[in-house]
Structure formats: C-alpha cells, structure tokens
Amino acid sequence: MRIESVSPANDWRINNFDLIRLLAALQVAIVHTMTAxxxxxxxxxxxxxxxxxxxxxPIFFVISGFLISKSYxxxxxxxxxxxxxxxRIFPALWVCLAASVGVILIAGVGVLGPxxxxxxxxxxxxxxxxxxxxxxxxxxxxxxxxxxGSLWTIxxxxxxxxxxxxxxxxxxxRQRRGDLALLGVLAxxxxxxxxxxxxxxxxxxxxxxxxxxxxxxxxxxxxxGVLMQRHWTSLRGWLARRTHWWLLGYLLLCVVTKRLHxxxxxxxxxxxxxxxxxxxxxxxxxxxxxxxxxxxxxNDVSYGTYIYHALVLNLMLLFGVxxxxxxxxxxxxxxxxxxxxxxxxxxxxxxxxxxxxxxxxVQAPLRSRVLPEPIASLRSPG
Numbered sequence: 001m002r003i004e005s006v007s008p009a010n011d012w013r014i015n016n017f018d019l020i021r022l023l024a025a026l027q028v029a030i031v032h033t034m035t036a037x038x039x040x041x042x043x044x045x046x047x048x049x050x051x052x053x054x055x056x057x058p059i060f061f062v063i064s065g066f067l068i069s070k071s072y073x074x075x076x077x078x079x080x081x082x083x084x085x086x087x088r089i090f091p092a093l094w095v096c097l098a099a100s101v102g103v104i105l106i107a108g109v110g111v112l113g114p115x116x117x118x119x120x121x122x123x124x125x126x127x128x129x130x131x132x133x134x135x136x137x138x139x140x141x142x143x144x145x146x147x148x149g150s151l152w153t154i155x156x157x158x159x160x161x162x163x164x165x166x167x168x169x170x171x172x173x174r175q176r177r178g179d180l181a182l183l184g185v186l187a188x189x190x191x192x193x194x195x196x197x198x199x200x201x202x203x204x205x206x207x208x209x210x211x212x213x214x215x216x217x218x219x220x221x222x223x224x225g226v227l228m229q230r231h232w233t234s235l236r237g238w239l240a241r242r243t244h245w246w247l248l249g250y251l252l253l254c255v256v257t258k259r260l261h262x263x264x265x266x267x268x269x270x271x272x273x274x275x276x277x278x279x280x281x282x283x284x285x286x287x288x289x290x291x292x293x294x295x296x297x298x299n300d301v302s303y304g305t306y307i308y309h310a311l312v313l314n315l316m317l318l319f320g321v322x323x324x325x326x327x328x329x330x331x332x333x334x335x336x337x338x339x340x341x342x343x344x345x346x347x348x349x350x351x352x353x354x355x356x357x358x359x360x361x362v363q364a365p366l367r368s369r370v371l372p373e374p375i376a377s378l379r380s381p382g
Contacts, residue, residue, distance in 0.1 A: 005034065014076075014289045014290060015285040015286055015289050015292065016284055016285045016287075016288070016289060016292040017067065017285050018062055018293075018296050018298070018299070018300045018302070019291065019296060020059065020063065020228050020281060020284060020285060020292075020298065020303040021059075021060065021063060021096040021302035021303075022296070022300075022305065023054075023162055024054075024056035024057075024058075024060055024063075024302065024305075025056060025302040025303070025305045025306040025309075025339070026148065026332070026336075027054055027056035027059075027303065028056040028057065028306060028309070028327075029305060029306070029309040029331075029332055029335055030051050030332065031051060031052065031266075031330045032144070032150070032309065032310060032313060033309070033313060033331050033332060034047075034143075034328065035224040035324075036143065036144050036313045036316075036317060036325055037323030037324065037328055037331075038323050038329075039323060039324075039325065039328060045262055047087050049222065050234070050309055052264060052266075053250075053251070053254050053263060054118065054277070055265065055266040055267070055269055055277075056266075057153055057267045057268045057276055058221050058266070058267065058277065059277070059281055060153065060157075060158075060227065060275075061156075061157075061218060061221040061222050061224070062221060062224055062225040062228075062274075062278045062281060062282075063225060063226075063281065063285075064157060064160060064211075064225060064230070065160070065221070065224060065225025065226040066224060066225035066226070066228055066229045066282065067161070067225075067228075067229070067234060068085075068164060069226040069229045069230070070229050071084065072129050072164055072165060072168065072174055073174065076355070078165055080355045081165065082161070083354070083355065084354045085158075085161045086356065087351060087353055087354055088303075088350075088351065088354075089154065089157070090157065090346075091347065091349050092303060092304060092307065092342050092346045092350075093132075093151075093154060093307065094128065095212075095342065095346050096148070096151075096307045096308060096311070096342075097100070097124075097127050097128065099311060100127070100147055100148055100311060101159035101310070102312055102317075103142075103147065103314060103315055104139070104147070106315065106318070107142060107314075107318050111129070111294075113123060114138060115136075115138035115165040116138075119136050119137075119138050120138075120377070121311055122134075122136065122218060123136045123139065126319040127329050129151075130155045130158050130159070131155055132151035132152065132155055133149075133151070133152045133155065133213050134211060135147075139346040140354065142314045142317070142318065143313065143314045143317025143318055144310060144313055144314055144317065145317075146310075147310075148307070148310045148314075150306060150307065150309065150310045151307060151310075153267075154307075155214075156212075156215050156218055158213070159215035160215055160222045163215065163219070164226075164285045165183045167182065168186065172218070173230070176230075178316045179227070179230070181215065182227060183227075184357065185219065185223065186219070186220045186224070186227075187220075189216060189219035189220035189223070190220040192211060192216050192217045193217040193218065193220060193268075195217075196209070196211060196212045196217045197212075197217050197259040197267065197268040198268050198270070202345060204344070209348065218267065220271075221274060222268070223280050224274065224275065225278065225337070228278065228282060235282075236286070238279070239279060239282050239287075240283070240287060240288060240289050241283050242283055242287070243280070243283045243287040246276065246279050246283045246284075247280055250273075250274060250277060253273070253276060254273070257272070257273075264277075273338070274288060277308050277374060297343075299340070299343055299348075300335065300340070300343060300347070301339040301340045301343045302339065303343075303347065304338060304339030304340070304341070304342025304343055304347065305335050305336055305339030305347075306339070307339070307342075308335055308338040308342070309331070309332075310336035312331050312335050313331055313336045314333055315329075
C-alpha cells in the first residue's frame with residue numbers, strides 16, 4: 001500500500017524535513033545567485049519576490065530547534081549529543097574548507113594579500129572551529145565580497161547546540177517544566193534581534209557589536225522550534241493536512257503587508273512573519289509525509305548545497321562568467337552536484353557513526369499506512 005499518513009503519535013518520524021531543508025538551501029542560493037549575477041528585469045523581479053517570501057535561514061533555525069531539541073531529549077548522554085552534532089557539522093565543513101583553500105589558490109594574487117604564518121593559522125583555526133565569520137586582512141574581497149559568506153550561520157547553529165543543554169538543565173525542561181523561563185529567554189533574544197537586526201526601527205541605532213555575529217539575536221527563532229516540539233501533541237491538530245490553509249494565510253499576510261511597505265526579510269524576519277511561517281513549515285513536514293523520501297530517497301543534500309554555493313558563485317565570477325539565467329542555472333546545478341557529492345562521500349559515511357540518532361536508516365520498504373513503532377524512520381537534520 002502507498003504511504004499517505006502515519007499515526008498521530010509517530011507522524012513527526014516520517015516527514016518532509018529533508019525536502020524542506022533542500023528548498024530552504026536553494027532559496028538562499030537563488031537569492032545569492034541573482035544578486036551575484038545582477039539579474040534584474042520583470043521576470044527576475046517577480047521570481048525574486050516570490051522566493052523572498054520564504055527566507056531559508058529562519059526556516060533552517062526553526063527546523064533545527066524542533067528536531068535538535070527532540071534529539072537531545074532522546075540522547076543517552078551529553079557526550080553522545082555533542083558527538084552527534086559534531087559528526088553532522090564538521091566533516092563536511094572541513095572538506096569545504098579545503099575547497100575554499102583551492103579557490104584561494106586558483107584566484108591567486110587577486111585574492112591573497114601579504115600574509116604571515118600566524119595570520120594564516122588564525123584564519124585556519126577559526127574556520128575549523130566556531131568562527132567562520134572571521135575575515136582576515138590578507139584575504140582580499142572576492143567576487144561576492146567574501147570567500148564564503150554563507151557560512152556565517154554555521155557558528156550560530158553551533159551556539160544553539162551548545163546552549164540547548166544548558167537551558168534544559170537550568171529550566172528543568174526534561175521534567176516538562178520551564179516553559180515560562182524559556183519564553184523569557186525568547187523575549188530577551190527578540191529584543192536583541194530588533195536592536196541589532198532591525199535598527200531602522202529605533203530612534204538611535206546602536207553601533208555594530210560582536211553580538212550581531214552570535215546566536216543572541218537569532219536564538220528566539222530557534223526557541224520557537226523548541227517550543228513547538230515540546231507542545232507538539234497540542235499543535236499537531238492545527239497543522240496536519242492543513243497546509244493549504246497555512247499557505248493561503250501566509251501569502252495573504254505577505255501581500256497585505258507589502259502594500260504597507262513591510263517585508264518578510266531574511267535573518268532579520270519579524271515575529272509577524274516567523275510564527276505563521278513556522279506553522280506552514282511544520283504543516284508541510286507532516287502533510288503527505290512520505291513525499292520527501294519518495295523524491296530524495298533518504299538523501300539529504302541540503303547542507304552541502306548550502307555550504308558550497310557561494311564558492312561556486314565566486315569561482316564563476318573570478319573566471320569572468322557573464323550574468324544571465326543560463327549562468328544562474330549552471331551555478332545552481334553545480335551547487336546541487338557538490339551537495340550531492342558531499343552527502344555521499346562525506347556526510348552519509350560519518351552520520352552512520354552517530355549514536356541513537358533521530359535518523360534511522362530504513363532497510364526495507366515501508367508498506368503500511370500506519371507505521372509500527374519498530375520500523376518508523378526517524379528523519380532529522382542532525
């Protein structure tokens with residue numbers, strides 16, 4: 001029989017998160033591609049406005065909060081939790097770093113200025129750990145202004161992973177308590193978000209500080225996903241099989257607010273858009289829940305596509321590729337190809353080493369409409 005739905009207790013286990021993350025990664029890549037190649041005109045503007053209604057970065061953060069909090073609750077130990085997180089992020093990131101060095105060598109003197117061993121090691125150490133935003137003086141601006149600017153979200157995600165166990169311990173979240181304290185942290189992060197990410201709303205915009213490059217202004221988005229996971233039983237009835245209503249409501253909101261010159265934005269998204277977008281994302285995840293596996297066959301190529309697309313664009317600009325829709329399609333196709341290679345050659349082999357992961361490989365075809373607990377596949381980004 002065809003899988004169309006799963007039981008209410010287990011419907012988060014078979015879901016479309018792989019497909020949603022891939023679409024979110026493509027949204028970021030498309031926006032950057034159109035900006036890099038300066039694609040304007042009526043068609044480009046119409047397409048760009050449609051894509052910008054669904055910002056990829058907030059979608060990543062919400063999904064991360066939803067699934068990573070569930071993963072932590074299921075972890076046998078803090079060590080296993082951090083081990084699983086490292087296996088998800090660092091192997092592919094380090095291979096991407098090697099590819100970045102290759103881009104630097106190809107670009108030559110146009111990118112690499114005078115550099116000392118100390119500066120080089122500092123940059124290398126930052127890229128290997130938690131500070132991918134670090135741009136040393138010796139690394140001159142390239143085609144898009146930075147070598148791989150999209151990686152700024154990686155340390156933000158890593159900080160989420162570090163903070164989550166601390167919040168669970170401080171607020172006794174494992175005992176199903178502490179929601180009010182969690183909402184307090186969310187509110188504090190939201191204040192910082194408005195201060196540093198939407199300074200135009202303030203009479204006296206603050207100076208740029210290191211907080212802009214930390215999880216502090218974005219933690220509230222992650223916590224929306226955490227809270228939705230913790231109250232999933234209550235929320236599920238409002239989301240399952242209602243994607244069309246969530247989509248219609250969200251699109252109407254975008255159209256009405258655009259007339260008021262209020263826009264969705266990206267990482268600077270406001271709660272006005274984030275909350276209905278989060279509802280739409282989770283509704284899509286559990287409606288027709290087997291769709292992702294039918295299309296992607298359990299392959300999650302979103303991470304690799306995301307971390308490589310800026311390198312692809314910079315290389316094409318360095319080689320003088322002229323902007324145009326064919327060039328844009330080529331850039332996206334190459335990014336998808338590198339994402340697929342990253343998944344098969346790097347990410348998938350390392351993910352097999354995870355312990356008690358939410359992503360359990362399905363060894364046999366799933367045929368029942370209501371999946372029994374032992375064979376339900378747990379789909380997760382990490």
